[in-house]
Amino acid sequence: MTTLEFMQGNAACCEGALAAGCNFFGGYPITPSTEIAERMALKMPKKGGVFIQMEDEIASIGAVIGASWTGARAMTATSGPGFSLMMENLGYAVMTETPCVVVNIQRGGPSTGQPTMSAQGDMLQCRFGSHGDISTIALVPSTVQEMFDLTVKSFNLADRFRVPTFLMSDETIGHMREKISIPDSVEIIPRKEPKPGKLTYEAEDDMIPGFPTFGKGYRAHVTGLTHNERGYPEATNPELHEALVRRLVDKIESKRHEIADYDAVNTDAETVFVTYGPSTRAVRQVLHDHPEENIGHLNLRIVWPFPEDTLKLFTNAKTFIVPELNLGQMAREVQRHVTGQQVIPMGRLGGTIHSPDELYEKVQEVA
Amino acid sequence: MSTETYEKWYRQDRLPHIYCTGCGNGTVMNCTIKAVDAMGWEIDDTVFVSGIGCSSRAPGYITTDSLHTTHGRALAFATGVKMANPDLHVVVFTGDGDLSAIGGNHFIHACRRNIDMTVICMNNMIYGMTGGQGSPCTPVGKISTTTPYGATEPVFDLAELAVAAGANYVARWTSYHVAELIKAIGVGLETPGLSFIEAMVQCPTAYGRRNKLRQVGEQVEYMRSHAMLLAKKHRLEEQGKEIPEDMFTVGEFIRRYRPAMGVPK
Numbered sequence: 018m019t020t021l022e023f024m025q026g027n028a029a030c031c032e033g034a035l036a037a038g039c040n041f042f043g044g045y046p047i048t049p050s051t052e053i054a055e056r057m058a059l060k061m062p063k064k065g066g067v068f069i070q071m072e073d074e075i076a077s078i079g080a081v082i083g084a085s086w087t088g089a090r091a092m093t094a095t096s097g098p099g100f101s102l103m104m105e106n107l108g109y110a111v112m113t114e115t116p117c118v119v120v121n122i123q124r125g126g127p128s129t130g131q132p133t134m135s136a137q138g139d140m141l142q143c144r145f146g147s148h149g150d151i152s153t154i155a156l157v158p159s160t161v162q163e164m165f166d167l168t169v170k171s172f173n174l175a176d177r178f179r180v181p182t183f184l185m186s187d188e189t190i191g192h193m194r195e196k197i198s199i200p201d202s203v204e205i206i207p208r209k210e211p212k213p214g215k216l217t218y219e220a221e222d223d224m225i226p227g228f229p230t231f232g233k234g235y236r237a238h239v240t241g242l243t244h245n246e247r248g249y250p251e252a253t254n255p256e257l258h259e260a261l262v263r264r265l266v267d268k269i270e271s272k273r274h275e276i277a278d279y280d281a282v283n284t285d286a287e288t289v290f291v292t293y294g295p296s297t298r299a300v301r302q303v304l305h306d307h308p309e310e311n312i313g314h315l316n317l318r319i320v321w322p323f324p325e326d327t328l329k330l331f332t333n334a335k336t337f338i339v340p341e342l343n344l345g346q347m348a349r350e351v352q353r354h355v356t357g358q359q360v361i362p363m364g365r366l367g368g369t370i371h372s373p374d375e376l377y378e379k380v381q382e383v384a
Numbered sequence: 385m386s387t388e389t390y391e392k393w394y395r396q397d398r399l400p401h402i403y404c405t406g407c408g409n410g411t412v413m414n415c416t417i418k419a420v421d422a423m424g425w426e427i428d429d430t431v432f433v434s435g436i437g438c439s440s441r442a443p444g445y446i447t448t449d450s451l452h453t454t455h456g457r458a459l460a461f462a463t464g465v466k467m468a469n470p471d472l473h474v475v476v477f478t479g480d481g482d483l484s485a486i487g488g489n490h491f492i493h494a495c496r497r498n499i500d501m502t503v504i505c506m507n508n509m510i511y512g513m514t515g516g517q518g519s520p521c522t523p524v525g526k527i528s529t530t531t532p533y534g535a536t537e538p539v540f541d542l543a544e545l546a547v548a549a550g551a552n553y554v555a556r557w558t559s560y561h562v563a564e565l566i567k568a569i570g571v572g573l574e575t576p577g578l579s580f581i582e583a584m585v586q587c588p589t590a591y592g593r594r595n596k597l598r599q600v601g602e603q604v605e606y607m608r609s610h611a612m613l614l615a616k617k618h619r620l621e622e623q624g625k626e627i628p629e630d631m632f633t634v635g636e637f638i639r640r641y642r643p644a645m646g647v648p649k
Contacts, residue, residue: 067467072493076460083464231449234428240452
């Protein structure tokens with residue numbers, strides 16, 4: 018059974034979180050993500066979960082990580098400036114393999130920028146923003162339905178891979194209202210328990226250690242310092258540090274094509290749009306308006322780890338056009354993975370999304 | 385308390401600890417463990433949390449689940465632990481720099497929320513782990529690597545700050561006052577809401593060496609002779625008598641029962 022609703026994107030994100038069993042939300046209000054905190058404040062107590070408005074974004078992600086260690090499915094939501102503040106603790110979550118979900122309803126930057134306007138300027142920040150070498154998972158919805166679906170998926174991927182996951186939405190999708198269907202129940206992938214006799218950070222074949230929930234007798238020591246399999250600091254051991262960081266990166270990167278979530282349309286086309294988030298909608302309109310033209314479209318719902326093989330599905334591609342609400346952050350990633358094909362960044366700033374007309378003009382220009 | 389009981393709280397495979405010879409942090413750890421043990425808490429129901437610095441290494445030596453977090457943020461992490469599972473007993477170790485400089489905002493808000501946890505600050509008046517830089521608690525005139533001509537900024541009174549911000553229980557003692565410290569931590573552990581215990585500790589390596597307190601005993605003796613009981617201070621004030629500038633107060637600053645968060649149902 019499903020329930021049909023007409024709902025705002027930010028509200029759908031909350032509903033997805035609640036359906037996924039989120040029982041801890043720590044946050045700090047910031048436009049355009051605030052409706053998420055407000056709705057969680059309203060709904061969480063009725064579900065027996067915890068909502069707490071922390072003193073800032075640094076505290077919010079700190080509390081989320083602390084809650085996660087008690088076994089909670091924990092989430093925070095923010096926007097650009099708050100996301101920047103969270104970077105140090107997000108690196109901590111990567112190093113300590115703490116599952117949590119961070120929703121970034123992106124707005125125009127740098128700095129305070131355009132609080133009420135849309136942007137996708139944090140796409141590289143979520144990948145490279147924290148210090149050291151890390152790998153994370155980032156999901157991008159392009160509809161209100163996907164706000165729900167991908168929020169659920171964010172929790173499952175976070176728990177499966179023991180990593181912070183990022184729902185990299187934006188003001189457009191966060192504030193638009195659409196019809197969505199909410200299922201009675203969703204699939205929930207639980208955290209793996211540690212196997213008897215295993216050390217706190219002893220990885221299994223999938224490179225992921227079981228999660229020693231606090232209060233269950235594991236007596237785990239958790240530190241952001243380089244640590245051995247017991248979890249004890251061993252910060253001056255070069256081999257151990259390299260092995261640890263390589264595992265943290267490889268456990269995600271080696272599964273990049275399994276994690277991938279995308280639509281590939283007209284895979285025999287010569288001109289192909291690559292999109293994620295709101296520009297997906299404009300490209301779909303172009304394809305709808307011009308069925309006679311064979312225009313390809315790759316829509317990525319998961320952008321990190323970058324699924325480079327999805328580009329190879331377009332066997333005749335001569336040109337990839339990448340419309341995005343920044344000056345070419347993911348276009349650069351596309352460029353890294355093609356040889357001989359042209360990559361045209363269509364970066365756009367200011368807060369409005371591309372029009373189907375301007376996208377179609379670009380197709381004609383290329384052809 | 386028997387030796388056997390005492391040892392069960394420590395990770396034997398992690399010893400010896402990294403603290404310098406003569407450091408006061410070990411005393412505070414021992415006082416804390418003694419108080420925790422006296423509460424009858426189980427190892428598996430207790431969580432120690434810390435930030436970054438000398439003090440923050442303490443949880444790594446204790447057998448419970450423990451979270452060694454980022455600089456200044458221990459109270460934010462601890463808030464998440466306690467609010468998500470109020471059945472866990474949460475004790476936070478922190479230092480003066482960790483708590484009052486980078487972590488100042490979290491400190492006042494944790495006190496304001498009055499979350500049911502015990503926060504123990506090992507105040508050595510300096511940044512020990514990074515090699516002896518000035519902290520908000522370095523006394524005026526004292527030498528550190530970033531106050532080579534003597535500290536000029538006024539000192540934070542962490543205990544008074546915790547009282548003003550709303551903590552239910554606040555006390556200050558020193559590593560000389562072992563019996564008083566154990567008792568204060570015990571009261572902190574059993575008082576619902578946030579308990580803040582400031583423990584002045586000697587740091588022979590980073591502080592004493594630069595401030596004419598080279599011998600551990602000298603700094604401990606300094607704390608003994610310069611600690612003034614709150615009651616005595618109040619009495620002197622009533623009598624209109626002057627309080628010497630280099631004295632600091634010790635004792636119980638407040639014990640009250642404001643509504644608290646994270647108390648088990």
